[in-house]
Amino acid sequence: MPRMMDLIRHRGPDDDGEHHDREVHLGMVRLSIIDLSGGHQPIANEDETIHVVFNGEIFNYVELKAELEAKGHQFKTNSDTETIVHAYEEYGVSFANKLNGMFAIAIWDTRDQTLLVYRDRYGVKPLFYSALNGSLIFGSEIKTVRAHPAVGRELDFEALSHYLSLRNVPAPFTIFRDVRALLPGQMLTWKSDRGVQVSRWYELPTAIKFSDDDEDVLVERIDELLRDAVRLRLRSDVKYGAYLSGGIDSSTVVAITNEYSPSPVKTFTLAFADSPEHKRDAHYARMIADRYSTEHHECVMSSSDLQAELPIVIRHLDQPFAGVTSSYWLSRFMKRYVTVALSGDGADDMFGSYGHHRLVWPLAQMRDSREVDLSFFKGREDFVRSLAPYPPWEWRLAYGAFMEHEKEQLLTPAGRELLMPYATTDFLKQIYERCDPRADDLNKMLHLDINTLLPNEILYFNDMLSMAHSMEVRTPFLDYRLAELACSIPGSLKIRDGKLKYILRKVAARYVPQEILDRPKEGFVLPKNTWLRAGLSGLVDEVLAPDRLSLHGFFNRDYVSALVSNFMKGDDPLTFRVWTLIIFQLWYEDYLSLADTAHTSYIDSREFAVLRDSNAQPTVA
Numbered sequence: 001m002p003r004m005m006d007l008i009r010h011r012g013p014d015d016d017g018e019h020h021d022r023e024v025h026l027g028m029v030r031l032s033i034i035d036l037s038g039g040h041q042p043i044a045n046e047d048e049t050i051h052v053v054f055n056g057e058i059f060n061y062v063e064l065k066a067e068l069e070a071k072g073h074q075f076k077t078n079s080d081t082e083t084i085v086h087a088y089e090e091y092g093v094s095f096a097n098k099l100n101g102m103f104a105i106a107i108w109d110t111r112d113q114t115l116l117v118y119r120d121r122y123g124v125k126p127l128f129y130s131a132l133n134g135s136l137i138f139g140s141e142i143k144t145v146r147a148h149p150a151v152g153r154e155l156d157f158e159a160l161s162h163y164l165s166l167r168n169v170p171a172p173f174t175i176f177r178d179v180r181a182l183l184p185g186q187m188l189t190w191k192s193d194r195g196v197q198v199s200r201w202y203e204l205p206t207a208i209k210f211s212d213d214d215e216d217v218l219v220e221r222i223d224e225l226l227r228d229a230v231r232l233r234l235r236s237d238v239k240y241g242a243y244l245s246g247g248i249d250s251s252t253v254v255a256i257t258n259e260y261s262p263s264p265v266k267t268f269t270l271a272f273a274d275s276p277e278h279k280r281d282a283h284y285a286r287m288i289a290d291r292y293s294t295e296h297h298e299c300v301m302s303s304s305d306l307q308a309e310l311p312i313v314i315r316h317l318d319q320p321f322a323g324v325t326s327s328y329w330l331s332r333f334m335k336r337y338v339t340v341a342l343s344g345d346g347a348d349d350m351f352g353s354y355g356h357h358r359l360v361w362p363l364a365q366m367r368d369s370r371e372v373d374l375s376f377f378k379g380r381e382d383f384v385r386s387l388a389p390y391p392p393w394e395w396r397l398a399y400g401a402f403m404e405h406e407k408e409q410l411l412t413p414a415g416r417e418l419l420m421p422y423a424t425t426d427f428l429k430q431i432y433e434r435c436d437p438r439a440d441d442l443n444k445m446l447h448l449d450i451n452t453l454l455p456n457e458i459l460y461f462n463d464m465l466s467m468a469h470s471m472e473v474r475t476p477f478l479d480y481r482l483a484e485l486a487c488s489i490p491g492s493l494k495i496r497d498g499k500l501k502y503i504l505r506k507v508a509a510r511y512v513p514q515e516i517l518d519r520p521k522e523g524f525v526l527p528k529n530t531w532l533r534a535g536l537s538g539l540v541d542e543v544l545a546p547d548r549l550s551l552h553g554f555f556n557r558d559y560v561s562a563l564v565s566n567f568m569k570g571d572d573p574l575t576f577r578v579w580t581l582i583i584f585q586l587w588y589e590d591y592l593s594l595a596d597t598a599h600t601s602y603i604d605s606r607e608f609a610v611l612r613d614s615n616a617q618p619t620v621a
Contacts, residue, residue, distance in 0.1 A: 001027045004144040011055070011140060011467045017041045019051045023192055024108050024115055028053040031470055033340060034061070036237050039079030045089055046074060049110045052088075054081050055140050056103035056125045057474065059232035064098060088116075096187070096201050100232065100480060104140055104182075115190040121202045122346070122478050123171070123184030123455030126463055130178050131196040136188075141464070142318035145179050152178045153591075158422035160320075160554075160584075164402050164410070165424035167322040167580050168456045175319035175587075184455050206436040206447055209488040218489060219506045222482065226507065229479035230256045233342055240340035241266030243330070243473075244296070246284025248501065248508045248516060249344025253476055255511035257342060258292040266337050267294040270330045272527055273302035274535065284519055288512065299333035301326070303535030306526065311586060316468045320587045322401065322580040323457040326526050327465040335469045345462055346477035349454045350486035351501040352442055352494035356399040360442045361495060363388055363395065375498040392445060393428035401580040415554040428452065442491025450487075529575040533568055540564060543582050552588055555581065 005016055005027045012029025019026040019042040028041050034057070042051045058064065061080035064087060069075065073086040080101075087095040088107055093116065096105070102124035107116040117138055119127040129138035130151045137148045145151055159173035171181035182188055185202035210218060230253060234240060242254050244267040257265050269285035282298055289296035306325075313328045314321075334341055348354055358376040365372045366388045377384050387395040397403045402410055404425055411419060428448060435447035459475075466473045477483070489503060496502040505517055532540055542548075544564055546557040560581060567574040 001025055004139060004147045005029050007144045007147055008139065008141050010470055013470050015040055017053075019044075019053075019108065021108075021110065023113055026051065026053050026106060026108060028055070031339070031467075031472060033057065033236055033238050033472060035077055035079035038077040039081055041081055043077070043079070043081050043085055045085050050085055050088060051108045051110075052081060052085050052105065054084055054103060054105045056101055056105075056120065057233075057235075057472070058083055058099050058101040058103065059235060059474075059479075060100040062235070093187070094201070102474070102478075106138070113191060117182065117188040117190075118201060119182045119184055119186055121185050121204070121480050122450065122459070122483065124459050124463070124475060124478060126460065127182040128174065128179055129182060129188065129196075130180070132178065134192070134195045136190045136196055138188075142174055142176065142179055146176065152176070154178065157418045161407070161419040161422040162424045162427060163320050163322075163584065164407050164419070164580060165397050165400050165404070166452070166456070167401050167576060168460065169319050169321070170427065170452050170456045184451075204447075204450060204487055205484055206439055206443065206487055208436070208439055208443065208490050210493075211490060212492055215493060215503065215506070218485075218493065218503055221485060222504065223507045223510065225479065225482040225485060226252070226476060227256050227259075229476035229482055230342065231260050232479070233474040233476050234260055236340045238339040239266070239337065240342070241268060241334060241338040242342040243267075243334075243344070244269050244285045244288060244294070245281045245344070246286075246288055246516065246519070247281075247344065248505065248512065249347040249477065251284075251288045251344075251512045251516050252508045253342050253344050254288055254294065255292060256476075258294070265292065265294045267296045268330060268334045268337075268341070269296070269298050270326055271298050271300045273300050274531070280519070284516060288516065291513070297333070297337065299330050301329045303531040305329060306531065307536055307539055311590060313465065314583065314587050314590065317461070317464050320580075320584045321457075321461065322576070322583045324461050324526075325465065327461055328468060331466040331471050331473075332469045335471045338471070340472050340474060341466070342474050342476060343462065344477065345458050345473075345475050346454065346483070347501065347504060349446065349449050349458065350477060350483055351504045352446060352491065353500045354399070354449070354453075356396055357442065357445060357495060358500070359384065359387065359395065360392075360445050360491070363392075364441045373498075391429070392441070393432045393448070394425045396428060396445070396448065397424065401576045406577075410555055410559055412553055412556050415556075419554070440491040442494055443487070446487070446491075446494075528579055529572050532575070532578065537568070540568075540578065540582065543585050544578075548585060548589070 009029055012031045014032040015030035017028055017040055026042055030041060042053050044051045058080040061083045064083045065075060068086045068090060071090060075082055084105060087098050091098060096118050103120045104125045104127040105118040126140055128142050128145050129136060130145050132150050137145050139145045154177040156173055156175060156177040159169045159175050163169050169175050171183050174181055185200055186198055187201045189197045242257055242265055244250050244254050254265060254267055267289050269282055271282040313325050362372050362374055362384050374381055387398055404423060408416060408420060431451050432444060432448045435444045462473050493503040499505060509517060544560055549555050549557050563574060563577060567578050
């Protein structure tokens with residue numbers, strides 16, 4: 001247990017605690033934010049029959065504590081953690097529905113010798129586990145689960161197949177066969193005589209309850225809920241601030257935070273020393289900072305920073321991840337000033353903004369033989385029409401890395417044998433079709449993203465790369481009241497008249513100038529296409545060299561060489577594919593080849609040939 005706790009000390013440098021009994025050993029490390037002196041964990045109830053460890057924040061803990069005290073519960077601390085103990089006593093296993101927060105919670109109930117583990121509604125906080133031989137090992141990061149000697153190091157080939165398409169490993173998979181990720185809204189129950197059972201305690205409603213006629217009412221309601229979500233997320237006994245990219249979402253959060261904060265809001269943006277001219281986040285962030293007189297700070301990074309520390313970032317992420325990583329540098333910079341930061345994340349996923357969201361209406365119009373609005377794709381009509389034959393869960397991958405037919409070209413014959421039985425399109429289709437069939441096409445795509453892209457990429461890097469520096473990120477747009485409202489709004493009010501996040505823009509217009517509303521979307525995305533051709537060109541050639549690819553033998557070396565050549569000649573759409581392969585290669589060498597096998601090819605390994613036939617997955621609800 002000490003070794004497992006030490007591996008995630010960055011998540012909780014302020015305190016630690018353990019609870020032991022015959023069946024269970026709980027441990028935690030604490031980042032102190034609420035009730036700094038009294039919030040030591042584990043926390044127990046009055047007769048010490050219930051013990052809780054918890055990562056995250058319960059934002060409505062003040063109101064929940066008052067409700068529980070009115071029912072006769074006695075509190076010994078002012079921490080949000082203790083509300084979990086008494087809420088479980090009062091409401092049983094359904095207590096999590098009373099929580100407005102982000103959390104991974106473990107409850108040991110000695111009365112019936114049951115361990116309950118919960119992950120929050122949308123996956124803001126991570127939770128990984130390994131269920132082996134009737135035992136359960138769990139933690140907030142993969143590295144701490146894998147520290148247990150019973151957990152193996154074998155690759156999960158289905159996870160790798162999905163990574164090559166999605167640029168992340170989607171839950172419930174991890175890159176390791178013995179480690180699973182609890183899905184958002186899931187709970188895990190363990191008893192020594194029954195082992196592990198996984199079920200859902202929460203499902204995001206997807207039924208549309210409003211129409212275009214409700215636009216004015218919805219603007220008022222979104223504004224009301226967003227303001228309250230920000231207010232609750234400013235509860236902190238340590239210094240707080242806000243990410244500020246100068247986009248609609250972060251700017252609106254900063255504006256509302258400014259109203260509730262008794263002192264100037266600390267705001268932070270990321271700028272690039274050698275970025276292309278179109279990267280103007282810093283300019284727009286300064287505009288909002290001036291408007292609201294914030295205490296503004298800029299973190300400037302360069303391609304050399306990325307090259308120097310990329311291996312460290314990959315190690316913090318625990319598994320291949322080719323999404324946004326700039327948060328690592330910005331969060332480290334911010335930690336000098338604050339311990340808590342609000343962000344605008346979640347708004348794009350709930351209200352519609354990404355590139356593939358813009359494809360939904362044109363492709364639907366093509367399918368129904370209607371007049372096609374290509375306002376988002378001027379000069380790219382051929383690209384849009386090329387995707388028309390594919391169902392949504394297939395064309396979605398055009399905005400990932402490798403579509404299924406491209407993945408087949410990438411892989412060697414042995415790689416295809418191992419990975420191609422696992423189609424990412426089948427994985428996405430199952431999730432897409434869980435959405436209410438009466439929902440419109442855009443809301444179905446958003447449902448897919450809320451269950452894949454949001455927890456597995458956006459929230460994953462948000463948590464892992466901020467907590468690498470002991471800093472907590474809070475996301476007002478993922479207050480469950482606001483998220484449920486957003487999912488009940490028709491897609492026609494989300495992307496309309498060539499405007500992304502149409503209904504949210506109506507709210508944002510109350511807080512930000514028109515120039516912010518009209519600016520192109522950027523966010524803290526590294527200018528990888530520019531950097532990989534300039535300052536990092538040597539890294540590309542070195543990492544994807546044939547001799548290094550031969551360490552595992554998954555990828556066709558000629559295909560990779562042609563891919564790199566075409567990218568270097570200016571084919572920007574290939575950036576995601578090149579970066580996806582670079583990240584995997586660096587991760588693979590760090591975690592497997594160099595550590596365990598002294599450069600022996602895994603494809604030639606008899607061990608993996610056997611595991612390929614016994615790659616069983618735990619059942620998930």
